[in-house]
Amino acid sequence: MTEQELLRTALILPPRARAVLCVWAAIPGLLCAPFVFWQSLIAGLCFCGLWCLLVLALRLRACSFVAALSPRSLTVQAGIAFPVMRQIPRRAVTGVQLLRTPLLWLAGASVLIVRCPGGLLVLPGVPSVQADALASILTEDAV
Incomplete structure (x- = not known):
């Protein structure tokens, strides 16, 4: 993918990448749920319902x-x-990093971390082809 193609297109998260983000958000809730259920059944059900709403909000x-x-x-x-x-x-971009976990690799996506003075921008679930092209273009500008 070239810079001209990137300038004409918007990067959106594909459905598989959104699913990976939801799995990442659900894991802490799954790990904490047994401890809340240990307190009481009502507390556990409330916790699971609230965590599901949190994951739904992330998906939206x-x-x-x-x-x-x-x-x-x-x-x-x-x-x-x-x-x-x-x-x-x-x-203003000072550095770019690509992160690919095995789950993201299966989904064909990457996490792109863009560094600039006074800020850090994390782009989760960007399609790998577009993430590679964007990383090379931004690092080219940084040099």
Whole structure:
């Protein structure tokens, strides 16, 4: 994928990447649930219901995730009720890291970590082809 193709497309999270994010969010709840159920059945059921709502909220937020590369900046927008937009100038990027866990590798996605002065931007679940191209373009600008 070239820079021109990235400038024309928006990065969205594919369904498999959203599923991986939901699994990551569900694991701490699954680990904590037995201890809450040990206290009482009602507390355990309430905890599981609240954790499911949290995972659902994460899924909805992941569905609204959009990243776009422009000639001067990288813009990321996420959120449904309260949309949040972050914009990082391309010349301010000081480092880029790609993270691929085995589960993300199976989903064909990567976590892209973009560093800049005073900030850190984590782009979870970006398709691997687009993440590789974006990482090479941003590191090219950083040098």
